[in-house]
Amino acid sequence: MTTRTEAVIDRITLIVSDLDRAEDDYVRTFGCRVEQRGDIDPALIGVLCLSPSRGRRSLLRLGRERIELLEFTDMAGRPYPPSSTSTDLWFQHMAIIVDDMKSAHQRVMANRRFWPISRNGPVRLPDTSGGVTAFKFRDHDGHPLELLAFPHGNLPGQWRTVDGTGRFLGVDHTAIAVSDPASSARFFGSVFGFRTGTRTENRGPEQADLDDVDGVHVSVTRLAPDLPAPRMELLHYHVGTRRPIPRDTTSNDIVATHCVVRVASLEATAAALARRGTPLGGDDLMILRGGIRAALVSGPDGHRFVAEEQAGVMPKSQTALARNARARRRRRGPAGRWLHWSRR
DSSP states (O other): OOOOOOEEEEEEEEEOSOHHHHHHHHHHHHOOEEEEEEEOOHHHHHHTTOOSOOEEEEEEEETTEEEEEEEETTSOOOOOOTTOOTTSTTOEEEEEEESOHHHHHHHHHHSTTOEESSTTSOEEOOGGGTSOEEEEEEOTTOOEEEEEEOOTTOOOHHHHTOOSOTTEEEEEEEEEEOSOHHHHHHHHHHHHOOOEEEEEEEESHHHHHHHTOTTOEEEEEEEOTTSOSSEEEEEEESSSOOOOOOTTOOTTSTTOOEEEEEESOHHHHHHHHHHTTOOOOTTSOEEOGGGEEEEEEEOTTSOEEEEEEEOOSOOHHHHHHHHHHHHHHHTSOSOOOOOOOOOO
């Protein structure tokens, strides 16, 4: 029997409207370093269920973690949905650890292309909510981000050993809004092997100021606490709009943030999905540059994940499968909406 796959989040991918502008913002504001820059791999466009198109990619590093920016130059998607809040199910933020909140907050707000979500600046959360100081904001395209600072003297060891990144130490986690945290935790446990960690209930005036949502109550479930950053958190808001991800969302829409998950075996991932009743189809597998096999996976609420496997010697049957998949995608025609919605 195929065992469940072991996996780690390799990077967080943001869809941007202007790669040069977004890269400049992340480099100048957070101190990110550009590791790679070039065209988007055509095979990746196929993995994302888009018709053939051109685009640009920038791979950034912040501390030990990586952020990927993708711009689809000749097939731009829709802008981030207006009037969004943390309670909408398309919400997915990226949390950055800082060593000095006052300085980091000033630097972020000095960038006029960023604007705050949180009311009245950084918020010191109660000890029951972790005791951290947090601040939420959006970048130029509307992607939500969060700054996190631990109490003085309580910075975890993994962040104390990060050098050369200034105030911004690295990406701690990505958090997604979910409709059913238990169902989502089971999904990520069975498909990616992410263990369920601690759970907190966040509410009160501090959380309301942080999220800019009155009467807020959010259950936070941490996943994969034993794995290196970035990890994942599930946010179950009990109040607010809680609008679902539109079913016509496509992977070139600005809202289509996704995680790239490095798996030990795509076969194990596919087997886990099949046991859940959502098998990968024969045209879901693609081979990226460097011989990396990849497939698109969706969570229970429609959040997307690109599962990547560093391929070794591939059996001829699988090579033929991937070749046929590329041909089918070339014949697909106009960009279709994202197809792999998981059953609840």
